[in-house]
Amino acid sequence: MKSDTVYKRTFNQMLDLIQDHPVGAALPSETVLASELGASRTTIRKVIDELCAAGLLRFEARRRIVLSHDCGGLYHPVVETVSASDRLEKLFMEWMLRGDAKPGTAINEAEMARRFGISTTGIREFLNRFSRFGLVERRPGSGWVFKGFSESFASELFEIREMFELRSALAFCRLPREEACWKKLGQIEQEHHALLADIETRFHDFSDLDDRFHRLVIHGAPNRFIEDFYDIITFVFHYHYQWNKKSEKQRNRTAIVEHLRYIEALRSGDEATVDAACRAHLKSARLTLFQSMINETAPAGTKDNGA
């Protein structure tokens, strides 16, 4: 049976929304709510019904009037708002990054299902989707092998990343200046300046900006395989640095500065400059990643020597 995580998440969001409105005010129409909260009208209506029953809203003359802000214990626990597959992803990465699994370990679906408390169907789907990240591999015959978040993984990842990014950066700087992406680049550059000025408090915002910057560069000369590959990068960085917060602020500050040089290089239109700035940034990103792997996450056995 499908779980009702969407409902619960939407319910919580709606509680937030109610508190943003003064008592007596009206909430937007169902359609608007649906698109704002990212759910279907069906779900929105269910939530509204529930909230009316709880006495927080009143439905009158096509308007949903806020009756009270008293949402004390109404919030649904956050765990219940994430879908089974997202939960599994998180559990799995946690398990992996904590180093519970040595590279080379065979895992089978049935066992995983037991370990993570998720149906085998769910496990199987997850492994299938996940295998593109190169961290697990289906073994001919049966079962899966766990490849580990190892140094060889990271270095193979970076080798590709460098090829792709260099290619994209050069292609980008050759684009005619009228192209929309130059304008977007300007905006992103502004965001970098803004973030840098405020780095002390807002350094967490960097990873999103980083992602948008690199994706913009890459998208200048679109290639679905390159863009798909960037999903892997995003994913890996997301989890790795979630487990590994050491010197995050400093790390991000450095990266911002490198990005700004990189952007400047792109503007210059000079390919040698672009090449140099891009390489410099990637080299430093790689180094940072490796250092954080060696110092923190990887207990003995998590490092391998390539295959």
Place this chain on the structure above:
Amino acid sequence: MKSDTVYKRTFNQMLDLIQDHPVGAALPSETVLASELGASRTTIRKVIDELCAAGLLRFEARRRIVLSHDCGGLYHPVVETVSASDRLEKLFMEWMLRGDAKPGTAINEAEMARRFGISTTGIREFLNRFSRFGLVERRPGSGWVFKGFSESFASELFEIREMFELRSALAFCRLPREEACWKKLGQIEQEHHALLADIETRFHDFSDLDDRFHRLVIHGAPNRFIEDFYDIITFVFHYHYQWNKKSEKQRNRTAIVEHLRYIEALRSGDEATVDAACRAHLKSARLTLFQSMINETAPAGTKDNGA
């Protein structure tokens, strides 16, 4: 319920095997049979039981004696020997390459399940696995978009292929001559010569050789992402040229000659030569593919102009 395709396939293979043995001779042990036919002993035993019941074999004193070659109508139909997922893959590719689906079409799981007569779970698994080929894409929200085997697909594919192969070829020619791969290269070279000599009759054997050659080159400096990507190439070529047999012999002959030059270049160790030979081969492969796309498969509407 799991289908018994393994059993049926094994049964058919065993019939072949029986006919290879004179009446009165004994088949190998269960263990040996299992490993030779690529199935588990469980399956082998089931097949043997069945064949004994059919009077083709007799089990006496630990030996399986062939009693007769009379396997007339015993073969299971070939369709019943392929697993649901393989069947789906084939159906889907057929549907796609025949041009029944215009690029950009949204497909949903339920509809596909109906169209192909396979459970939605099966469809979903297929789409998940298949999405890495870049021909379908999960749409945020729900459903899938069919991207089409278009020119832009092929050209994006080749762009990556060229990057990867060039990198691998250069890495390969730098490998010390003692490495095992040089020996393997020699063997593969021989196979090329042999095939070329016999091209009139054996030209179908090229695609397998082609695959092994490129994978050998690539594997010289292993990178899981590159090797994974080569799966896509293999897959695409496999299906495309299955639908498109035009001038296959000529095409393969040309490729063999190019490979031989490429191999020679690798041996020379001179990077410029390698670079040139590799590029030449890829350029010609690309051209061939494009021509065959334009001339045969793609009806109007199958070509797009990139996204």
Place this chain on the structure above:
DNA sequence: TCCTTGTTTTTTATGGATAAGAGACATCGA
């Protein structure tokens, strides 16, 4: 004539069931 809301239909997420197939263990004859 549109936006809103009420209602119905379709699709998707997720767990469960089950026979097929794989693998592990036990036994036995040379």
Place this chain on the structure above:
DNA sequence: TCGATGTCTCTTATCCATAAAAAACAAGGA
């Protein structure tokens, strides 16, 4: 002792069921 066969257990492929969500449709009021 060791490979072969017999037996038992566990895993996987595959379909089905069902509630949740999404989408499509219908009707009503400014």
